[in-house]
Amino acid sequence: MSKKFFLSAPHMSGNELKYIQKVFESNYIAPLGEYVDKFEESLKSYTGAAHALAVLSCTAAIHLALRVLGVREGDDVAASTFTFIGSVNAILYQGANPVFIDSDKESWNLSPKLLNKYLCECEKKPKALIVTHLYGMCADIQKIADICALHGVYLIEDAAESLGAMYNGKHTGTFGDFGIYSFNGNKILTTSGGGMLVSENKEWIDKAKFYATQAREPFVHYEHVELGYNYRMSNVLAAIGVAQMEVIEERVAKKREIFEWYKEFLCDYDEVEFMPELPNSRGNRWLSVMTFAKTDYNIVMKALEEANVESSPLWKPMHMQPLFRDAKRVVDGTSEELFSKGLCVASSTTMTKEDVKMTCDVIKSCL
Numbered sequence: 253m254s255k256k257f258f259l260s261a262p263h264m265s266g267n268e269l270k271y272i273q274k275v276f277e278s279n280y281i282a283p284l285g286e287y288v289d290k291f292e293e294s295l296k297s298y299t300g301a302a303h304a305l306a307v308l309s310c311t312a313a314i315h316l317a318l319r320v321l322g323v324r325e326g327d328d329v330a331a332s333t334f335t336f337i338g339s340v341n342a343i344l345y346q347g348a349n350p351v352f353i354d355s356d357k358e359s360w361n362l363s364p365k366l367l368n369k370y371l372c373e374c375e376k377k378p379k380a381l382i383v384t385h386l387y388g389m390c391a392d393i394q395k396i397a398d399i400c401a402l403h404g405v406y407l408i409e410d411a412a413e414s415l416g417a418m419y420n421g422k423h424t425g426t427f428g429d430f431g432i433y434s435f436n437g438n439k440i441l442t443t444s445g446g447g448m449l450v451s452e453n454k455e456w457i458d459k460a461k462f463y464a465t466q467a468r469e470p471f472v473h474y475e476h477v478e479l480g481y482n483y484r485m486s487n488v489l490a491a492i493g494v495a496q497m498e499v500i501e502e503r504v505a506k507k508r509e510i511f512e513w514y515k516e517f518l519c520d521y522d523e524v525e526f527m528p529e530l531p532n533s534r535g536n537r538w539l540s541v542m543t544f545a546k547t548d549y550n551i552v553m554k555a556l557e558e559a560n561v562e563s564s565p566l567w568k569p570m571h572m573q574p575l576f577r578d579a580k581r582v583v584d585g586t587s588e589e590l591f592s593k594g595l596c597v598a599s600s601t602t603m604t605k606e607d608v609k610m611t612c613d614v615i616k617s618c619l
């Protein structure tokens with residue numbers, strides 16, 4: 253059986269076990285301990301975020317952000333439609349109503365034009381916008397942030413896939429009122445599962461920490477006024493995170509190199525189009541993504557599967573999901589078209605140029 257190439261397999265730095273060992277030696281296996289602080293510190297110093305909170309998942313982090321911003325039953329929350337469900341589930345946790353906004357062709361991410369049109373015309377203003385930086389590539393985030401500020405809409409950046417991506421030299425996740433990163437199993441870095449919430453606003457992060465620890469009031473006994481959650485990250489997982497943060501720039505460089513190899517090997521095929529990168533931005537190319545103008549992606553997927561190479565269709569837009577059949581939407585067909593033609597291909601950072609060449613030979617045989 254030949255080796256399998258995954259979309260984005262975990263890739264350890266080598267220091268993970270050493271730090272886990274230290275956690276065990278200190279006996280701080282139980283939630284919280286010095287590695288949680290260290291993990292938050294390293295993420296802050298890397299991204300430039302002012303305050304950070306390590307939690308169980310990115311989904312939990314988004315839930316906390318909505319909760320702190322006061323999103324509640326009956327509120328509208330706008331969101332990228334071209335995203336993964338984890339971006340938007342928390343809108344339903346809060347009993348709020350999602351409004352899905354389509355992508356533009358320049359970034360494949362949320363269209364500032366559609367957002368602005370919607371905010372100018374809507375009768376009920378959404379409380380917040382959740383914008384995703386899809387596949388690690390920057391949305392037109394400065395424009396989106398300006399539009400949100402103009403209309404008094406809170407901005408939450410779902411940077412789950414985009415740790416290391418920058419727009420105008422500033423990290424994704426640091427433009428919004430809140431930013432969110434994921435350390436789930438297949439992200440560019442992983443703690444096996446985990447998330448991080450960041451903000452410039454210390455009070456908000458303190459409040460999020462309060463909600464994430466069962467909303468316990470500051471008494472000697474256990475006193476509860478508000479509803480809380482059990483969302484904090486354990487010291488063991490944070491130790492993995494600290495070791496992973498040490499290699500983030502290496503991983504971004506390798507992901508970008510893998511993408512360049514795909515481009516190089518497929519450059520003679522007009523029907524192949526790659527996910528664009530906005531000027532003045534550096535994406536992390538978490539996954540290499542392409543569309544086929546003529547060939548059915550299912551044929552390519554099947555051929556890759558036979559060669560032991562993992563691939564996957566693009567995220568099915570949220571406004572097309574049965575779960576959201578009644579949700580409001582501002583769409584123009586862009587994400588539906590990308591979904592109908594696109595494929596994510598194996599982009600694990602352990603892949604060599606030979607591996608990518610083999611993958612491209614399989615793809616070419618289908619075109």
Ligand SMILES: *Cc1c(COP(=O)(O)O)cnc(C)c1O
Binds near residue numbers: 312
């Ligand atoms: C992975 C992902 C999430 C969810 O992250 P978890 O840490 O698994 O909860 C949310 N949004 C996007 C865009 C993702 O890719």
